[in-house]
Amino acid sequence: MFDNFDLMAEALLEGARVTVVVTLASYAIALAIGMVLVVMHVSPAAPARWAANAYTQLFRNVPLLAVLFVMYFGLPSIGIETTSWGVGLIGLGMYTGAFVGETLRSGINSIPLGQAEAARSIGLTFGQSLANVILPQAFRAVIPPLGSLLIALVKNSALVLAVGVTELTAMSRRLIEDDQSRFDLWGVVIGVTVSYLLIAFVLSYLVRLAERRAAFVR
């Protein structure tokens, strides 16, 4: 079943490495976008709220594959050069960012109003209240759902194969379709499944650690 095991393991390891890099890099982009979105969502300026809402609706309601295709094939047609990696990371990041923004927003809604009033009453500005009082608490409150988004992202990252990034799933297809038929189908399927599970387990564990570290009692 595991014909040419060393060769297969080496290939899957390389695919897994790309999957992890794509996941973490696009998650970093998503966190940054989500943070900006949530600040816009609670901003006193109505246009900022509208813009955040429009972004969220757009990226939450369009299939990820469509987002990637539109960026990969659409942007060059209006004169913007793209690369597989660029579209993969930014597309995944922008898509996931909409969900991160909503998650953080629910975190903010879970913080008692009195926290914001106390922050204002000692003279903190809107931005200072957010940065020092509201967001740190909101963030901690939503570490579990942010962790779920990270795990979902591991699996969503497989879609970047459609724009030419050779991550874990793309690699497994390459092994299955090997022109010298050196690899058994089931061997590859089991190998790729175990790889995804391991990545997800390790990330879940890290999220659990972060959750425990950030815990505080209200």
Added chain:
Amino acid sequence: MVTIAGVNKHFGDLHALKDIDLTVDDGEVVVLIGPSGSGKSTLCRTINRLETVDSGTITVNGKPLPAEGRALANLRADVGMVFQHFNLFAHLTVLQNITLGPIKVRRTPKAKAEERARQLLERVGLSGKADAFPSQLSGGQQQRVAIARGLAMDPKLMMFDEPTSALDPEMINEVLDVMQDLAREGMTMVVVTHEMGFARRAANRVVFMADGQIVEVAPPDRFFDDPQTERAQDFLSKVMTH
């Protein structure tokens, strides 16, 4: 210190504040009492604009209340506020709760802010609790930390919005004692409370509110011993029977 003139406020159909006029002088302790829903907390919260008003003017230290932005933040920094539910920052230690304002708003160096915070903790009788989190403290302790947090900004005015209403009975006095010390030291204070004993001992003036109006203003002895209005007589007969 505070001048409130012709202030009106509605919550939907409810006329919460009706033509309120009130001044608070430097060093004065004004205690607002009255039945629930009489508008006394709302009035207190308009002074640092946690509630906006529909009409009328409020000036603090001779300056009209700024509508928003940095000017409003600066004003709030000078007006300490103690809430019914303490509202200590749940993710910060006691010391961090007290130093956040001085460090972020006053730009006080961290070491200096912490030194001052420890002095304030000693003053409210909580020197050992600097590194505790709010959830590890009793209600009375949390409220004393909240007072220290307000004092750390060196406010010109301290406001207390029902500071003992959420406390177990045996913890009320530890908070009132701190407040009474403050009053004795000459802090300008606006206090919304149901503690009639505190009002009698610490107030310069008692303001009695009902149905969004100021019904009676008098020094505490006269108010409690010889209330002039029927509404106040009725209220006192209900709260002073025990």
